[in-house]
Amino acid sequence: MQNPLDSKLPHVGTTIFSVMSRLANETGAINLSQGFPSFEPPDALLERFEYYLRHGANQYAPMPGVPALLQAIADKTLRTQGRSLDSATELTVSTGATEGLFSAITALVRPGDEVILLDPAYDAYEPAIDLSGGRAVHVPLAIENDEFVVDWQPVADAISARTRAIVLNFPHNPTGAVIDRDGLETLAGLLRDTAVYVVSDEVYEHIVFDDGRHHSVLSHDELWERSIVISSFGKTFHATGWKVGYAAAPAALTNEFRKVHQFTTFAVNTPAQCALADYVESDPEFYLALSSFYQQKRDLFCKLLEPSRLRLRPSRSTFFQVADYSEISEQADVDVARLWTTEHGVATIPLSVFCETPFSGCRLRFCFAKDDETLARAAAILSEL
């Protein structure tokens, strides 16, 4: 071809997660960058997967998902958020949350539409908006006492006749911010007389600390009417490699979601769905215990970092801890993340990559979903800096 390719995503390169993980592998650094756990899924879940591999669950699943898994998700949603979902018309199993987000955004966004993102924003949202001909409008979270919180006034200011949707992500990657009932009420008030949809990425729904609980958009009647809620089993069952997630939305929205889903992936891994269906019903204790499991990790990591010159407020949720390194270096976070990986052997994620306009200050994200020994080794290095 003579002409250079006219890219549809000119600003998109390889994701920072792949870049930092590759650098960590090349240099042998401890990888606290990419958000994957260093633990295995529960034995009983693995056993069910093996069982279904050997018992004929190897052909296409139904497009919306294996009925038993859809029902198990509906039962879990009723238990945890008090929302009764019709498993046939309001739930769809997706190839991880990533495909769910892509299908949701593609189903909603038309050329010229604006979509509000709260920065720092997970990097999967904007490319899907761009490919649909829309435009992301970035509203930064506010920082209060070293903590990221939503300032609703700039969100209100960003809503216009062009706004098609707002993407929420609570519990929040990378900052661990959470939304409470008041936050949901405020958002509902802002959207009341608009035609704005909500795409709510809740993949860390079962990881909230300090006796807090996750307030899902699913629990709010008014917001639910206009929402597509995306979640994933990857984070909940230490199975990020399985790539099984789901989308919950009222029937009319689910219908639009499935129009995209069926041509993006059509159907999701059958034995994994069957295994998850059995497991979600049989062991609710596992996801109920997840918050305390990760809270111990968070507490350990924060304690181990006490001698360091990193400044942090313990994360409220997820398995990420953000820390300010300004007492150690004044360099930009992207440079510091590279340098610490190659020179000191600890890989992290720079916060600025999640933002249109980087926050002032110097912040890195650390993933603490690692065994205690790995966290101790990383903290020992970080404490020397």
Ligand SMILES: Cc1ncc(COP(=O)(O)O)c(C=O)c1O
């Ligand atoms: C906020 C957020 N959304 C979505 C995803 C993607 O989830 P999945 O691996 O199920 O596609 C991730 C994974 O890190 C995430 O952190």
